[in-house]
Amino acid sequence: MDHPTPTQPPPPYRRIVAEIRRRIDRGELTEGDRVPSTRRITKEWGVAMATATKVLTTLRQEGVVRAVPGVGTVVAATGVRTDGGTAPRMDGGTAPRMDDGTAPRTHTGTGPSNDRRHPPATHDHPSDRSPTHLSTHLSTPPSPQPPSLNRTRIIRAGIRIADAEGLRALSMRRIAADFGVSSMALYRHVANKDELVMLMADATFADIELPDPAPRHWRARMEAGARLQWKLYQRHPWVAQYLSLTRPQPMPHAMVVIEWTMGTVTQFDPLTKLRLALTLVNHVRGTAVALEEDLEAEQHTGMDQEQWMASHEPEYERIIGSGAFPMYAGITDIDDAGMLTLDAMFEFGLARLLDGFELFNEGRKGGPAR
Known part of the structure; x- marks a missing residue:
């Protein structure tokens, strides 16, 4: 494990580990919430994939997160805010949150909503409100509205999610959460997820710039x-x-x-x-x-590819050394060959x-x- 000296700053992966821990301590990420994936870490912190992998490996070794098949890496223990309170949950403890720590905007109708577009209801009678109360209420600026939806915005949002976390992480619900709308709002623009993925894939080809002039041979x-x-x-x-x-x-x-x-x-x-x-x-x-x-x-x-190969090197050497595979035995250094x-x-x-x-x-x- 790397430990910084008094004159040496901590390595990049340690700084990222500390930041993710802080998000958990503040309650931005709680038990079962998805933490940033390796690809999200590389984009957010501008580090190499090997560094991002080391971040998640360290968090797993320290018992902070765990891998869940089909979901990704999630928080392993309930987060507690730095002020001592328990982090609020909007998903009942079952649905993973977004990588940025936010959850889909939902309101059950049984309690105050955290969605700024739906302020909590008040039950005071208008006659009970003081002029100051009314003035303050009327002068409050309107809450920002979610950006208008269209097919192009939905396609681009889907591409961003698939690029950062893979196609398995993509869902209509996930895209809707990014826009702060219900999943049904997306179906006015795309028929279903299958059509959306096809449109996403075709859009990536549309971004290709064909050379001009083109090769003639x-x-x-x-x-x-x-x-x-x-x-x-x-x-x-x-x-x-x-x-x-x-x-x-x-x-x-x-x-x-x-x-x-x-x-x-x-x-x-x-x-x-x-x-x-x-x-x-x-x-x-x-x-x-x-x-x-x-x-x-x-x-x-x-583990990245290099670490994976290094971990299996002794077994490969034993198999190749048996003499049963002369083709492999003739390769003196796989790394140098770059094969x-x-x-x-x-x-x-x-x-x-x-x-x-x-x-x-x-x-x-x-x-x-x-």
């Missing part, structure tokens, strides 16, 4: 298109898991990117051209699926795939690739 254009998709999946890891080649969704903006990628591949008939496009898409998407899987595994285990990084696998696979397309083109035309 067909191989260079396909390579550029593949890299654009790879960067998209790195920004939005959940998109790769959502997309399907066997049950594709009608996503016009995604189709624009694929059309651009294949724009100079004119030497094949339309069906062959489509098959080449889908083969390329499948390589990029298939590799990118592991991006979201790795983030989820990191949050669940508290297990997703970027390396994407680059190697892309180059070999395009090499194959070159040979396929030569074989079809009986001459050099154009």
Whole structure:
């Protein structure tokens, strides 16, 4: 465990641990509430994923939080405010709160509401109110109203949640809570969650800026298109898991990117051209699926890829040392080879795939690739 010296500030992960503890002490987070995920920590505090992972690992080791399958990391003990009072609960102790410590705005009608848009009712008779009371009441500025809803705002809110916590954390209720409205208000703009996720995925493709001027050679254009998709999946890891080649969704903006990628591949008939496009898409998407899987595994285990490999290194050495796997035994240093990084696998696979397309083109035309 790292401990700061009198002249050395605490390491970043320790400062974040202390801040999350303070939120729990103040009652902003109480038992069962979801604490910031690793991705939320990286965005909020501007630290690396390894640091964010160490934060949650430390909190788990100290018994402050616990991992709940399908939910995430939640507070393990009831929070107590620094003034000694018990933290108020609006969800009956069952529903996780938002990562920023807030809960969905609800009002049961049996007590005062915490929603500023619904001030607590008073029961005094108008004649009992003094002029001063009336003046103060009338001069109170109106409470701010939630921002107006529209389809674009809902889609962008969904993307922010999925980027920060993964697609599993997304729900209509969660988005509604961010806007301070009921879930039913969202259904005036989107039919259901399935339609929303499709619109979200297509919107991420709409954000891609296609190079202008575009590469003119067909191989260079396909390579550029593949890299654009790879960067998209790195920004939005959940998109790769959502997309399907066997049950594709009608996503016009995604189709624009694929059309651009294949724009100079004119030497094949339309069906062959489509098959080449889908083969390329499948390589990029298939590799990118592991991006979201790795983030989820990191949050669940508290270890990044390097730490995971280090923890299993003795067992791998025993298996490889048995002599039953000569291919693996010939690799002297996996880390130096870089064979297990997703970027390396994407680059190697892309180059070999395009090499194959070159040979396929030569074989079809009986001459050099154009």
